[in-house]
Amino acid sequence: xxxxxxxxxxxxLANTDLLWQGFLFTIEVSLAGLLVSLLVGTLLGVFxxxxxxxxxxISRVYVEFFQNTPIVVQVFFVYTAGPMLLQAITGAxxxxxxxxxxxxxxxxxxxxxxxxxxxxxxxxEAIPRGQMEGAxxxxxxxxxxxxxxxxxxxxxIILPPLANQALNLVKNTSVLALIAGGDLMYQxxxxxxxxxxxxxxxxCCAMYFLICFPIAMLVTWLEKRSRxxxxxxxxxxxxxxxxxx
Amino acid sequence: MPNNMIDIVHLxxxxxxxxxxxxxxxxxxxGEKVVLIGPSGSGKSTLIRSINxxxxxxxxxxxxxxxxxxKKNHLEITRKYTSMVFQQFNLYPNMTxxxxxxxxxIKLQKKTREEAEAEAxxxxxxxxxAHKADEYPQNLSGGQQQRxxxxxxxxxxxxxxxxxxxTSALDPEMVNEVLNVMVELAQENITMICVTHEMGxxxxxxxxxxxxxxxxxxxxGTPEHFFTHPDNPRCQAFLDKIL
Numbered sequence: 001x002x003x004x005x006x007x008x009x010x011x012x013l014a015n016t017d018l019l020w021q022g023f024l025f026t027i028e029v030s031l032a033g034l035l036v037s038l039l040v041g042t043l044l045g046v047f048x049x050x051x052x053x054x055x056x057x058i059s060r061v062y063v064e065f066f067q068n069t070p071i072v073v074q075v076f077f078v079y080t081a082g083p084m085l086l087q088a089i090t091g092a093x094x095x096x097x098x099x100x101x102x103x104x105x106x107x108x109x110x111x112x113x114x115x116x117x118x119x120x121x122x123x124x125e126a127i128p129r130g131q132m133e134g135a136x137x138x139x140x141x142x143x144x145x146x147x148x149x150x151x152x153x154x155x156x157i158i159l160p161p162l163a164n165q166a167l168n169l170v171k172n173t174s175v176l177a178l179i180a181g182g183d184l185m186y187q188x189x190x191x192x193x194x195x196x197x198x199x200x201x202x203x204c205c206a207m208y209f210l211i212c213f214p215i216a217m218l219v220t221w222l223e224k225r226s227r228x229x230x231x232x233x234x235x236x237x238x239x240x241x242x243x244x245x
Numbered sequence: 246m247p248n249n250m251i252d253i254v255h256l257x258x259x260x261x262x263x264x265x266x267x268x269x270x271x272x273x274x275x276g277e278k279v280v281l282i283g284p285s286g287s288g289k290s291t292l293i294r295s296i297n298x299x300x301x302x303x304x305x306x307x308x309x310x311x312x313x314x315x316k317k318n319h320l321e322i323t324r325k326y327t328s329m330v331f332q333q334f335n336l337y338p339n340m341t342x343x344x345x346x347x348x349x350x351i352k353l354q355k356k357t358r359e360e361a362e363a364e365a366x367x368x369x370x371x372x373x374x375a376h377k378a379d380e381y382p383q384n385l386s387g388g389q390q391q392r393x394x395x396x397x398x399x400x401x402x403x404x405x406x407x408x409x410x411x412t413s414a415l416d417p418e419m420v421n422e423v424l425n426v427m428v429e430l431a432q433e434n435i436t437m438i439c440v441t442h443e444m445g446x447x448x449x450x451x452x453x454x455x456x457x458x459x460x461x462x463x464x465x466g467t468p469e470h471f472f473t474h475p476d477n478p479r480c481q482a483f484l485d486k487i488l
Binding site: 128130131133134135136137138139140141144148149152153156229230231232 | 297298299320321323324327328329331333334335336337338339341348349352353379380381383384397401407
């Protein structure tokens with residue numbers, strides 16, 4: 001079995017410089033993509049909870065489109081159409097190349113933005129209406145109520161699914177390989193193609209695992225924390241005991 | 246109208262096609278305790294919620310201490326004059342009891358944390374829950390949560406307290422601890438409007454009982470008048486059913 005051939009393993013492991021480069025690149029793309037998806041998702045998620053039909057409609061169409069089409073198709077489309085579109089917009093002589101990094105950050109960001117939007121929406125909707133009314137009865141404006149009362153409560157609910165989205169996002173950055181992106185998957189593919197040793201893919205998997213497993217642990221921890229009851233906190237003022245009452 | 250704390254004048258409220266409040270007028274003097282009763286769906290809650298603009302009137306006026314409430318000034322008036330206790334408590338679950346009591350004083354009334362916490366402790370002592378200041382609301386019983394909600398309403402020191410069925414969501418054995426706090430509150434000069442089905446409480450503390458049905462006020466009077474010889478036959482029918 002060549003998979004256990006020590007020579008092949010030695011050769012592969014001696015050649016991991018490019019893989020580590022891809023590893024770092026994948027992390028960079030993931031972080032940037034996550035940022036885009038959080039911005040897009042928060043905006044659209046809040047849109048979908050407003051009173052405005054237009055904003056809710058925009059959010060709905062966006063979410064349904066991105067959730068119901070494959071990201072690979074989206075990437076290929078943007079890869080092909082993007083440069084032509086930019087050429088048309090800027091009036092350049094030739095098609096305008098988009099760096100693979102930018103392209104995937106945009107694609108992954110927009111794609112996961114749709115999922116993040118749903119997370120944000122359900123998070124806000126999970127807060128009972130009485131919370132807003134309680135805040136308003138005290139004289140808080142809607143914005144203040146969101147800031148002090150509603151949003152802090154949503155964090156607990158949305159953090160686990162958001163971390164889960166981050167995890168999926170990392171894995172989805174591997175579509176970069178399809179357009180020669182320089183990411184981890186791409187480097188592994190080159191290594192395997194050059195050497196003919198499949199070990200490169202295994203190392204590649206291990207490296208993705210290195211990124212994703214901690215995030216998965218984070219998801220589990222956040223989920224546990226979001227279910228745990230809040231415990232009493234000792235503050236400076238509350239020195240009172242039962243006896244004083 | 247110098248002594249009226251609240252003036253509701255020809256108030257109408259629609260929910261879509263549903264006419265919930267039909268030309269309701271009601272005035273409440275400073276320090277008066279008014280208990281609103283009536284069958285469910287009669288508009289009592291909508292009426293009390295109109296007083297702090299949780300329900301915006303479809304037409305008519307709400308005046309607090311002579312000031313006309315509008316879309317623009319309702320928050321300002323609410324901050325100055327009214328606090329509310331809800332059926333479902335509506336405490337903030339992400340904050341401790343102390344956090345619940347000090348949020349509005351610190352953020353809206355611009356008190357220092359020390360002032361706000363001292364005031365909060367005074368309020369908590371009054372409802373007998375000073376030892377729960379560091380707890381989160383969901384670790385308290387329903388009765389305790391509602392007493393915290395009353396303390397929260399107290400410590401912002403508005404002259405009007407609105408109570409919307411404060412004991413309706415409680416287990417029977419917890420109703421009395423909340424009613425006792427309310428009875429004690431009623432000794433003070435605070436203006437109190439309470440929607441409730443607790444007739445014992447109504448009889449004990451109300452200066453005036455207002456009976457509503459089908460979006461209208463059908464009968465008003467002292468508890469004495471109201472419980473012994475109400476003029477309106479529907480009011481009598483309601484009393485027969487619940488007493």
